Amino acid sequence: MWRKRAGFGAGWNVRKLSTAIRRRIEDEGDWSYASEWWGTESDGRTVLRSTSDKGNGVVSVAAFPASNPSKLHWAATERWLEQRYAEIDESHERHNEKFRVLGYEWRALRFNDDTRQSTVKILAAFRQSEPNSFAFMQQPHCLAVPYLKSMLSAGLATIASCDYNLKTVATGNESMRILCIGHGGGSLPLFLASKIQGAMVDIVEIDPVVISASVQAMGFPAFSVMTPSGKRAFTKPGIMDEVLWKGIHERLFLYESDAEDFILKTPNLYDMIFIDAYDGDDIFPHKLWDPDSPFMKALSSRLHPNHGTVVVNLHSDSDILNPDGSVPSILEQILPMGKYVSQVCRAYKDVVVCNGDSGLGFTVSVPWVCNTSMVVCRGFGINSGYNNKDVILNTLASKSFEVENVLNLPFSCLQYIKRGFILVD
Known part of the structure; x- marks a missing residue:
């Protein structure tokens, strides 16, 4: 979930900003495409609307046309679908099955018709032999929100x-x-599972309406849904899951659960934990950052002791940032972060790092929207020189290029790491 920065306009100035850094490969989630989906719900086509009893109010999904990929590329996608279908059709009865692409759309998930919770891009296609066999595939490589x-x-x-x-x-x-705590449309866990072949991703979402919206209207793999007993809701994936996901769906585990209940019961030890858990009233629940809460105490025990890393999405306390998303130099000295963000950061650092010699915490501001990313980790601080901000930032910058190359990312990591970088004391 994110907040719009004051003065945002989805016109030429946004495109100019977002294309300032040239990409090695095209990023379909580049912010220059935001004008295609940023409009109000009335600007799009409502494809799902339901009322939540978990504090999210009215949950809706609106569809907006996507300009990319253009029709020139649809034939290649159809051939890929046909090849995938032939590979898994063990009976070989339909090895000549033909697919047709209907198009690509943005799907925006909203709470109470106002709060934008998530935006994804989907592919819509069908088999010619069964014209009603529509399949929606969320594009796993596309992260639309900064x-x-x-x-x-x-x-x-x-x-x-x-x-x-x-x-x-x-x-x-x-x-x-x-x-991943907080599911939304599922673009974060899907991206991780698609880019990291060894990733086993547990997803915790308290609202069944949000889960249904992501699967039914936003193209998230249905096979990922888990039952309260810890088993798959579907005993085996459908043929289209096999065609579309090529095993990715088998490494996603989507649980309907309260985050605190889940973390208290799970036996798993996690290398990384991502938290994005705002509700329909735009509130980050206090129990998810109260250092004395059962959630925080359990989180510490479920995080790998040597390299465990927690990443939290936070809404900035105010909009007093530069147009490029950085903290004004004068404010960086006298007001490094607002009271609310500061409290959350301190709580996580105290719980995750404790009094250990290693580990650190920092925040970075997010471009174009009023969000802050907080990171707290164990194992980053064995060398006393890491206490120096410049040394830490240079280390992260160096590793960001490694991340880009290893995962073949369509965007630059560096611009997101250096923007408004502040160490948590």
């Missing part, structure tokens, strides 16, 4: 700086345990 790129960039560069071998898990030679 704060997600900020969380990923800062978090992955940090764990890579803790002597964690990201390459071995990216290739699937070793496993990586990740927990």
Whole structure:
């Protein structure tokens, strides 16, 4: 979930800003496309609308046309779908099955018709032999909202700086345990599972309406849904899950649960924990950052002792940031962060790092929206020189290039790491 920065306009100035850094490969989630989906719900086509009893009010999903990929590329996608279908059709009865792409759309999840919770891009396609066999596939490589790129960039560069071998898990030679608290449309866990072949991603979402919206209207893999007993809701994936996801869906585990209940019961030890858990009233629950809460105490015990890394999305206390998202130099000295963000950061650092010699915490501001990414880790501080802000930032910057190359990211991590970088005391 994110807040719009004051003075935002989805016109030419945004495109100019977002294309200032040229990409090695095209980023379909570049902020220059925000004008296609930023409008009000009335500007789009409502595809789902339901009322939550978990504090999120009216949950809705609106659809907006996506300009990219253009129709010129649809034929290649159809051939890919046909090839995938032929690979898994064991009966070979329909090895000549033809697929047709209907198009690509943005799908925006909202709470109470106002708060934008998540935005994803989906592919819509069907089999010619069954014209009603519509399939929606969320595009796993597309992160439309800047704060997600900020969380990923800062978090992955940090764990890579803790002597964690990201390459071995990216290739699937070793496993990586990740927990995502707060699901939304599911773009963050889906991106992680698609880019890191060894990633086993647990997702915790308290609201069944949000889970249904992500699966039914936002193209998240249905096979990921878990039952309260810890088993799959579906005993085996459907044929289209197999076609579309090529095993990614088998490494996603989506639980309907309160975050505190889940963390108290899970036996898993996590390498990374991502937290993005604002409700329909735009509130980050106090129990998720109260240092004395059962949640925080359990979180500490469920985090890897040597390199465990926690990344939290926070709404900035105010909009007093430069147009490029950085903290004004004068404010960086006298007002490094607002009272609320400061309290949350201190709570997480105290719980995760405790009084250990290693570990650190920092925040970065997110461009174009009023969010802050907070990162707290263990294992980053064995060398006393790491207490120096410049040394830490240079280390993260160096590792950010490694992250980009290993995961073949469509965006630059560095711009999200250096923006308004502040160490948590």
